Amino acid sequence: MKYSSQAVAKLYFMAAIGLFVGQILFGLVLGLQYVIGDFLFPAIPFNVARMVHTNLLIVWLLFGFMGAAYYLVPEEAERELYSPKLAVALFWIFLVAGALTILGYLLVPYAGLAQMTGNDLLPTMGREFLEQPTITKIGIVIVALGFLFNVGMTILTGRKTVITMVLLTGLTGLAVLFLFSFYNPDNLVLDKYYWWWVVHLWVEGVWELILGSILAFVLIKVTGVDREVIEKWLYVIIAMTLITGIIGTGHHYFWIGTPGYWQWLGSVFSALEPIPFFMMTVFAFNMVNKRRLNHPNKAAVLWAEGTAVMAFLGAGVWGFMHTLAPVNYYTHGTQITAAHGHMAFYGAYVMIVLTIISYAWPIMRGEKAANKRAQVVEMWAFWLMTVSMVFITLFLTGAGVLQTWLQRYTDTPLPFMEVQAKIAPFYWMREVAGLVFMIGLALYVYSFFAKGESSGDATPV
Amino acid sequence: MSEVFTKSMARNIYYGGSVFFILLFLALTFDTMGTLPKQDNRAAITPQVALGKKVWEENDCIGCHTLLGEGAYFAPELGNVYKRFGNSTEAIKAFIKSRPVNGVPGRRSMPQFNLSDEELEALAQFLKYSSEINTQNWPPNIQG
Ligand code: HEM
Numbered sequence: 304m305k306y307s308s309q310a311v312a313k314l315y316f317m318a319a320i321g322l323f324v325g326q327i328l329f330g331l332v333l334g335l336q337y338v339i340g341d342f343l344f345p346a347i348p349f350n351v352a353r354m355v356h357t358n359l360l361i362v363w364l365l366f367g368f369m370g371a372a373y374y375l376v377p378e379e380a381e382r383e384l385y386s387p388k389l390a391v392a393l394f395w396i397f398l399v400a401g402a403l404t405i406l407g408y409l410l411v412p413y414a415g416l417a418q419m420t421g422n423d424l425l426p427t428m429g430r431e432f433l434e435q436p437t438i439t440k441i442g443i444v445i446v447a448l449g450f451l452f453n454v455g456m457t458i459l460t461g462r463k464t465v466i467t468m469v470l471l472t473g474l475t476g477l478a479v480l481f482l483f484s485f486y487n488p489d490n491l492v493l494d495k496y497y498w499w500w501v502v503h504l505w506v507e508g509v510w511e512l513i514l515g516s517i518l519a520f521v522l523i524k525v526t527g528v529d530r531e532v533i534e535k536w537l538y539v540i541i542a543m544t545l546i547t548g549i550i551g552t553g554h555h556y557f558w559i560g561t562p563g564y565w566q567w568l569g570s571v572f573s574a575l576e577p578i579p580f581f582m583m584t585v586f587a588f589n590m591v592n593k594r595r596l597n598h599p600n601k602a603a604v605l606w607a608e609g610t611a612v613m614a615f616l617g618a619g620v621w622g623f624m625h626t627l628a629p630v631n632y633y634t635h636g637t638q639i640t641a642a643h644g645h646m647a648f649y650g651a652y653v654m655i656v657l658t659i660i661s662y663a664w665p666i667m668r669g670e671k672a673a674n675k676r677a678q679v680v681e682m683w684a685f686w687l688m689t690v691s692m693v694f695i696t697l698f699l700t701g702a703g704v705l706q707t708w709l710q711r712y713t714d715t716p717l718p719f720m721e722v723q724a725k726i727a728p729f730y731w732m733r734e735v736a737g738l739v740f741m742i743g744l745a746l747y748v749y750s751f752f753a754k755g756e757s758s759g760d761a762t763p764v
Numbered sequence: 765m766s767e768v769f770t771k772s773m774a775r776n777i778y779y780g781g782s783v784f785f786i787l788l789f790l791a792l793t794f795d796t797m798g799t800l801p802k803q804d805n806r807a808a809i810t811p812q813v814a815l816g817k818k819v820w821e822e823n824d825c826i827g828c829h830t831l832l833g834e835g836a837y838f839a840p841e842l843g844n845v846y847k848r849f850g851n852s853t854e855a856i857k858a859f860i861k862s863r864p865v866n867g868v869p870g871r872r873s874m875p876q877f878n879l880s881d882e883e884l885e886a887l888a889q890f891l892k893y894s895s896e897i898n899t900q901n902w903p904p905n906i907q908g
Pocket residue numbers: 431506507554555573574576577614618619621622623624625626627631634635636637640643644645647648651652833834835
């Protein structure tokens with residue numbers, strides 16, 4: 304580690320992994336409720352478990368992004384972090400606010416939580432992914448501003464690199480777009496229109512900038528390839544992201560009361576959205592092939608390549624599958640969407656956070672890479688989680704195709720609940736794949752404690 | 765990538781492309797805002813419907829159901845439930861009111877929300893309003 308203040312990233316990464324475990328446990332509860340309808344009812348109804356699952360996901364990814372920024376920004380800017388104390392303070396504020404919110408979901412009926420937290424004053428609750436009480440949302444904005452100030456001051460008073468500028472743009476975009484979560488008009492169509500400015504413009508816009516810059520940073524470090532080459536790739540990738548992804552928002556404006564021209568715009572531009580993901584895959588493999596050094600952290604290289612491949616599959620391929628309006632007419636809001644949502648979130652954002660953790664953690668511990676045995680365990684975890692996520696996606700896709708067929712694309716549509724009963728075997732298989740995912744995650748956690756023989760230093764190719 | 769295509773060219777595409785498409789998106793949004801009054805059924809948004817939306821949100825109905833295809837995939841689509849229930853707000857109210865507190869054994873269950881009559885009526889009116897938004901003929905059939 305070049306700068307001692309980089310070590311604050313450790314706190315953020317620990318919290319990220321802890322919340323990740325919670326997220327997956329609730330995923331398993333949800334998966335079981337899908338087939339045993341009254342499991343844990345009425346103590347933890349499905350909607351409550353779901354908001355815990357999705358909000359934990361978003362919060363731990365944010366912890367991961369912040370940890371990544373605190374680790375890589377000092378190294379890139381070639382100076383200590385502007386204020387390590389602020390970073391630690393914001394960590395605790397965010398963790399406590401997050402924990403209280405999750406406890407609120409679990410311990411108080413949602414309507415009661417809305418009342419307790421004054422949702423009347425500025426109603427923002429009760430929309431998918433934005434379930435947090437308004438005061439939590441305000442807390443998120445404050446933490447984001449403090450974080451941006453800290454990271455921004457470090458970048459602007461130090462060496463500016465393409466990687467840090469792109470990262471800062473992405474993080475600023477993340478915070479600015481989140482402000483649309485405070486706009487909740489009575490008009491449902493307007494509500495939905497701007498809701499996507501948070502959700503879509505995050506995952507298919509500014510988050511891709513964060514993803515690209517973290518990936519570029521790790522690739523420079525583990526391959527030793529010339530920075531100039533990597534930065535050129537980064538520019539092209541994020542250019543394609545924004546050129547396709549901004550108007551690509553239109554793939555959510557097909558059936559929510561918006562004008563018909565969005566069917567054309569949304570279909571055409573979002574059909575191009577796989578391009579930046581494909582370029583990311585070519586980029587990662589190219590850089591590893593052209594490497595100038597053999598880095599001892601084999602696990603980090605595997606995570607980096609895995610991110611590129613899985614993001615392309617989940618976002619690019621599974622996104623493309625249902626993004627053309629004539630297809631989406633039948634698949635909109637079915638298990639196809641859930642299949643895509645899982646693989647895309649895992650492949651792009653879960654994996655990039657695990658990539659930077661894999662690279663940075665050993666260095667923060669004072670080694671170049673984790674010991675040999677720990678790396679083997681970590682790579683087993685990689686394969687178990689990744690392969691089981693592929694199966695979760697395939698089972699949900701099977702469920703989704705049948706659902707579309709029986710309920711939508713037919714002259715004799717069956718009611719929703721009847722269709723769900725027919726496709727239950729797919730949900731059982733998804734649950735089994737989820738258990739394997741959990742085993743992979745347990746191994747992953749164990750890899751941090753595994754002891755073994757040192758994996759040595761980098762060697763020239 | 766070859767030497768002909770330089771880093772500064774890549775950077776210019778990024779800046780130029782982003783600015784162009786952000787502006788185009790804002791222009792399209794402006795146009796959409798002008799078109800919406802004709803198709804988003806805003807005339808039907810009475811204070812009662814607005815209250816209905818709030819009840820909808822404060823009980824997190826979206827955490828199990830989809831509404832116009834967005835939300836969770838655990839329970840039936842509700843954007844057209846007013847029509848599925850024979851254009852009857854009474855049927856919607858009766859359904860919500862009759863949910864057993866401890867659920868239906870073995871079946872996916874919906875909570876008993878203990879809503880007041882005013883809230884129930886508002887919720888049903890909100891679902892009626894939703895079903896009358898022009899959604900380009902989505903969903904494909906009455907089952908949602
Ligand atoms: C890493 C990037 C991506 C992530 C994390 C992601 C995630 C998601 C999630 C979670 C949803 C469900 C939203 C909801 O609950 O309503 C969704 C919907 C959708 N995504 Fe993506 N996505 C990504 C990229 C893409 C790309 C590149 C495409 C197109 C090629 C795409 C096409 C779609 C479409 C068409 C829907 C709407 C599905 C429906 O009609 O129900 N996504 N995405």
